[in-house]
Amino acid sequence: MTTSLPMLHDRVLTWFAAHRRDLPWRGRDGERPDPWAVMVSEFMLQQTPVSRVLPVFETWMERWPTPADLAAASSGDAIRAWGRLGYPRRAQRLHAAAGAIASEHGGQVPDDYATLRELPGVGDYTAAAIASFAYGRHHVVLDTNVRRVFTRVIAGEQYPAKAVTAAERTLAADLLPDDDADLWAAATMELGALVCTARAPHCEACPVTDLCAWRAAGYPEGEQRPTGQAWAGTDRQVRGRLMAVLRDAPGPVHKTTLDLVWDEAGQRDRCLASLLDDGLAVLVEDDLFALPGH
DNA sequence: AACACGTGGTA
DNA sequence: TTACCAAGTGT
Numbered sequence: 001m002t003t004s005l006p007m008l009h010d011r012v013l014t015w016f017a018a019h020r021r022d023l024p025w026r027g028r029d030g031e032r033p034d035p036w037a038v039m040v041s042e043f044m045l046q047q048t049p050v051s052r053v054l055p056v057f058e059t060w061m062e063r064w065p066t067p068a069d070l071a072a073a074s075s076g077d078a079i080r081a082w083g084r085l086g087y088p089r090r091a092q093r094l095h096a097a098a099g100a101i102a103s104e105h106g107g108q109v110p111d112d113y114a115t116l117r118e119l120p121g122v123g124d125y126t127a128a129a130i131a132s133f134a135y136g137r138h139h140v141v142l143d144t145n146v147r148r149v150f151t152r153v154i155a156g157e158q159y160p161a162k163a164v165t166a167a168e169r170t171l172a173a174d175l176l177p178d179d180d181a182d183l184w185a186a187a188t189m190e191l192g193a194l195v196c197t198a199r200a201p202h203c204e205a206c207p208v209t210d211l212c213a214w215r216a217a218g219y220p221e222g223e224q225r226p227t228g229q230a231w232a233g234t235d236r237q238v239r240g241r242l243m244a245v246l247r248d249a250p251g252p253v254h255k256t257t258l259d260l261v262w263d264e265a266g267q268r269d270r271c272l273a274s275l276l277d278d279g280l281a282v283l284v285e286d287d288l289f290a291l292p293g294h
Numbered sequence: 295a296a297c298a299c300g301t302g303g304t305a
Numbered sequence: 306t307t308a309c310c311a312a313g314t315g316t
């Protein structure tokens with residue numbers, strides 16, 4: 001390796017000390033944050049920008065300050081409070097995870113990766129993030145920001161592979177410092193989020209430009225990513241519209257109201273059926289639908 | 295391993 | 306305006 005690891009670490013950590021955002025789920029002045037706050041934020045931040053999470057997080061934590069508080073509510077209340085963050089199944093899974101924490105873990109967010117990983121909605125990233133940020137555990141935390149930073153600085157490429165590779169994981173483990181791994185995780189994520197961004201990176205503000213392999217190679221452009229599925233007309237769009245109606249209604253909604261969100265009956269009915277199947281909506285009585293009451 | 299899963303901001 | 310992108314997970 002040509003890059004000096006201590007130098008890379010020092011640069012990133014020094015930069016983080018100066019530019020770290022004071023986000024509400026982060027602990028104040030060196031203290032550990034509330035693990036529940038960390039967990040709620042991690043669920044909300046899955047595929048969702050910080051700016052959109054902020055207001056929902058605040059009201060959520062006021063309403064449900066502990067896992068037991070959320071567990072005592074209905075999943076429908078959680079889905080409604082989730083608002084327009086997207087992927088309402090995350091709200092459903094967070095509610096289910098809170099129930100498991102209340103009933104099986106004494107109301108305390110588990111402090112180890114393996115136990116966290118068993119909770120619904122907690123995958124590799126989220127388990128590592130909660131264990132690291134809430135409890136100071138030593139884990140590789142590989143999110144889209146960290147992957148992009150390492151891919152550029154070390155591998156010299158613009159974008160990481162679509163899925164995490166074994167080589168990537170090995171590299172991240174090699175870079176993980178023995179001490180303060182949680183601080184390293186937060187710092188590399190923050191660098192990716194604020195400086196080494198996907199679209200137009202702020203290389204002039206980057207603490208490791210002189211160590212960056214992508215820069216040294218002249219910023220070669222990565223391969224064009226295959227165009228994803230178009231949005232218009234997808235089941236996701238239809239499901240989103242149906243959920244918006246159910247969320248915004250104070251009580252059960254008649255099917256004739258849901259029918260207004262989409263004119264093609266086949267797709268509309270199929271999507272409503274899938275929402276029932278997913279447990280994101282329930283049939284209250286004939287032709288009356290609502291968010292789940294439990 | 296590829297695909298489904300919401301939503302809104304930005305270039 | 307279309308397309309990309311945002312602290313991923315489950316199947």
